[in-house]
Each structure stands twice: as C-alpha cells, then as structure tokens.
Amino acid sequence: MNQIITAIIVATLVGGGMYWQLEKANADWEEKYKIALDSRPASYGQLSKVNRVELATTTVQQKCTAEELTLIGDSIIDFEWEMEFAYGIDLPPSFEWKIDEISPKKGKVILPMISQLRPTMVEFSRIREIDPSSGDRWELLIGRAQAAASQWLELEQQNKLANDRNVIESARSSAAKFLLPLIREANPDLKYTELEVIFDGEEELEAQSARIYPDKCVLASA
Structure with a gap:
C-alpha cells in the first residue's frame, strides 16, 4: 500500500x-x-497593399513646326499635341513605412519621390499645313515631328515636376488624405487628425532649371 x-x-x-x-x-x-x-512596423493591414497610386494630374500642351526647304519647293507643317501627366508613387513591396510623430494630433511620413506614372504617347491634336507636302516629304516631316514630340514629352515630365510647385503640393495633399485613414487603421492607438507628407529628394528639384524647347521640330540635344 x-x-x-x-x-x-x-x-x-x-x-x-x-x-x-x-x-x-x-x-x-x-x-x-x-x-x-x-x-512590428506599420506595414500591415491596408498599408501593405499600397503600391502604385496617382496623386496629381496636369495637362501639357506643346507645338512645333516641321520644315523641309528645297530648291524645288518648301514643305511646312505645324503640329500640336497634348497629354495628361499623372504624378504619383510606385512603392516596392519591401517599402518600410516609418511614421514619425510631430504632435499627438499630427504625424509625418516620408515617401519616395513622385514620378510620372503614365506612358507617354504622342497624339497630335492639330496638324496645319502651311506649304503642303506629299509622298515621301510628308512621311519625313510627320516622322520628325513624332520623334521630337516624344522626346519633348519625356523631358517635360521632369520640367513640370521641377518647376510647377502645384504638382508637388497637390500630390502632397492627396497623399495625406489617402494615407491618414490607413495609418490610423494600422495603428488604432494613433489619434492623428493631420499628416505631413514629404517626398524624398524633393528639395533637389529646386536646383533644376526648366528646359526650353525650340519652335522647330528638331530633336533636342542630350
């Protein structure tokens, strides 16, 4: 027992x-x-799904004149085109969200520099023949205008960003309105009613001068 x-x-x-x-x-x-x-960082919830977002749009209008002057006759054509640029952020999947507190009611987030997200496409809105051309000369002039317009649009993307402060400020405002609810959802303890948005490298834009394009449809030098 x-x-x-x-x-x-x-x-x-x-x-x-x-x-x-x-x-x-x-x-x-x-x-x-x-x-x-x-x-854990505030990269969970809906914030982790943020990647490509358009924040500001602006329309550019440009024109140039293509000429082919020869002893047997002149060909002169005016070309006009326009395009809507869309500036925004394209975040990599590994982007680490860092939210700094400025005050109990205000936070700050640093995002990558905004860029123009849409592909550039040349669509002439107006073609005006001053001295008519035909055949090979027409193909030559329209090809020259298309090449010039494509290059001008590529350069204008950065020109607009560097010299039109409305683009930056509009994007900043849109980003704050878009991100603030997601940040509060990711961290319910935050009581932010205001969010300051900074784009990384935006201070460097002020040092860039605007590129001035020629009136003629000739390719700008690199």
Whole structure:
C-alpha cells in the first residue's frame, strides 16, 4: 500500500511539474508574441497593399513646326499635341513605412519621390499645313515631328515636376488624405487628425532649371 501511495505522489508531482512547465512555456510565448506585435512596423493591414497610386494630374500642351526647304519647293507643317501627366508613387513591396510623430494630433511620413506614372504617347491634336507636302516629304516631316514630340514629352515630365510647385503640393495633399485613414487603421492607438507628407529628394528639384524647347521640330540635344 505504501508503494502505491508513493507512486501516486510521484505521479502527482511529475504531472504538476509538467503542467507548470507548459504554463511557463505558454506565458513565455504570449510575452514574445506581444513584444513582436508591439514592435512590428506599420506595414500591415491596408498599408501593405499600397503600391502604385496617382496623386496629381496636369495637362501639357506643346507645338512645333516641321520644315523641309528645297530648291524645288518648301514643305511646312505645324503640329500640336497634348497629354495628361499623372504624378504619383510606385512603392516596392519591401517599402518600410516609418511614421514619425510631430504632435499627438499630427504625424509625418516620408515617401519616395513622385514620378510620372503614365506612358507617354504622342497624339497630335492639330496638324496645319502651311506649304503642303506629299509622298515621301510628308512621311519625313510627320516622322520628325513624332520623334521630337516624344522626346519633348519625356523631358517635360521632369520640367513640370521641377518647376510647377502645384504638382508637388497637390500630390502632397492627396497623399495625406489617402494615407491618414490607413495609418490610423494600422495603428488604432494613433489619434492623428493631420499628416505631413514629404517626398524624398524633393528639395533637389529646386536646383533644376526648366528646359526650353525650340519652335522647330528638331530633336533636342542630350
């Protein structure tokens, strides 16, 4: 009988020790999970799905004159085109969100520099022949105008960004309105009512001078 009682006591002690170890392991896991949860960056929830967002649009209008002057006759054609640029952010999947607190009601986020997101396409809105041309000369002049217009649009993307502050400010305002609800959703403890948006490298834009394009449909030098 004493052996049976001893066995029961040992089993109870062993079982109690195992239960205590399991409880301790569970408590340790919960603590590690809480630490990881509290320290993870604000890149979860809807914020993690933010990638390509148009923030500001602006329309550019340009024109040039293509000429082919020869001894047997002149060919002169005016070309006009326009395009709507869309400036925004294109975030990589690995982008790390960093939200700095300026005050209990205001946060700050730094985003990559905005860029023009839409592909450039040359579509002439008006073609006016001053001295008519035909055949090969027409193909020559329209090809020259298309090449020039394509290059002008590529350069104008940066010109507009560097010299039209409305583009930056409009994009900044749109980004703040778009991101603030997502940031508050990602971290419910935040009470921000205002978000300051900074585009990385925007201060360097002020040093860039505007590119002036020639009136003729000739390719600008690189």
